[in-house]
Amino acid sequence: QVQLQESGPGLVKPSQTLSLTCTVSGGSITTSSYYWSWIRQPPGKGLEWMGAIAYSGSTYYSPSLKSRTSISRDTSKNQFTLQLSSVTPEDTAVYYCARAREVVVTSKGRNDYWGQGTQVTVSS
Secondary structure (H helix, E strand, O other), X not given: OOEEEEEOOOEEOOOOOEEEEEEEXXXXXXXXXXXXXXXXXXXXXXXXXXXXXXXXXXEEEOOOOHHHEXXXXXXXXXXXXXXXXXXXXXXXXXXXXXXXXXXXXXXXXXXXXXXXXXXXXXXX
């Protein structure tokens, strides 16, 4: 069974870069034809797809976040990472990583795997 686990600091200061890692077990991030996404949910709001990296290494980003978002991977560790620069308190959210057959993920599907999520707070 595929499992995903988010990790990283729970508190980030405004203007700094948020960096999270998703560690995958039970499956390879290079397996055709899956996409590995980052999704977040601010308090009181819905899920927001941020971006994804494909099994091939190609990256895709939400237009609203593209200028600040970078997704990369380390295939030797079976991990992929999220970097969100110039954060503000509006970036406070629960951040999830997920695997899906579709590049854009806005809800959980029966064939999807999600991490448990990690809370990130942007505050001074």
